[in-house]
Amino acid sequence: MRNSFIALIFGLIVLEPSYSKAEFGLVGLVSVWHGQNNARDSVGQNNGYLLGNTTYGNGRIRKAFEFNSVGDGVIAPTAGLPTGTANRTIDCWVFIDSYIDGAESFFAGYGNFGAVGESYHVGAYTDHRLYFSQWGDGIFGPVLNTGQWYHVAVTSIGTNNITLYLNGKIVAKGALSFNTPPDTTFYIGGVDAPYKYSANHRIGGRSGSL
Numbered sequence: 001m002r003n004s005f006i007a008l009i010f011g012l013i014v015l016e017p018s019y020s021k022a023e024f025g026l027v028g029l030v031s032v033w034h035g036q037n038n039a040r041d042s043v044g045q046n047n048g049y050l051l052g053n054t055t056y057g058n059g060r061i062r063k064a065f066e067f068n069s070v071g072d073g074v075i076a077p078t079a080g081l082p083t084g085t086a087n088r089t090i091d092c093w094v095f096i097d098s099y100i101d102g103a104e105s106f107f108a109g110y111g112n113f114g115a116v117g118e119s120y121h122v123g124a125y126t127d128h129r130l131y132f133s134q135w136g137d138g139i140f141g142p143v144l145n146t147g148q149w150y151h152v153a154v155t156s157i158g159t160n161n162i163t164l165y166l167n168g169k170i171v172a173k174g175a176l177s178f179n180t181p182p183d184t185t186f187y188i189g190g191v192d193a194p195y196k197y198s199a200n201h202r203i204g205g206r207s208g209s210l
Contacts, residue, residue, distance in 0.1 A: 034063075048075055068097075075187055085179060087156060116136035134176050
């Protein structure tokens, strides 16, 4: 069974279940947001735009989206992205300048935020651990320190085989029930959701590409 990759350089989607840099960018690319002084989708039709005071800073090598306050973020359509329980991967580089006490740091994802089981996203939890969530539960990895770049990825084959990667190494596996609806919004750096969660889903740092 083939897997759809949404690897964010900051986004790409590849149609293979394995986690390989040789495959990333070469097979089945759907959407890529490089953050090179624009929010265009480099390979697809999901061009985004900046929210709040989002700007561009120094990336892993070139430029990257930079988020410094609540309300910052990038949003884009999700045409062609996997929905339901389809196989997929989100991949991104992240740099966290600082954490907000007691708040989650949202990296990237899409779906119906606020509805249990209807999102697909990665970030750092309130205790700074890397996580994947479908809004309702989570799969957790190690603590992410401030002041350094991390390569983060989550890949899923169905709902029973979800793998979280950090810098190319498996750091967690698990199963979570999710069903991502179509026609939603892709969020980078922050997401607005009900129940006053918007202030807890921000990253005060940079997200970018190789």
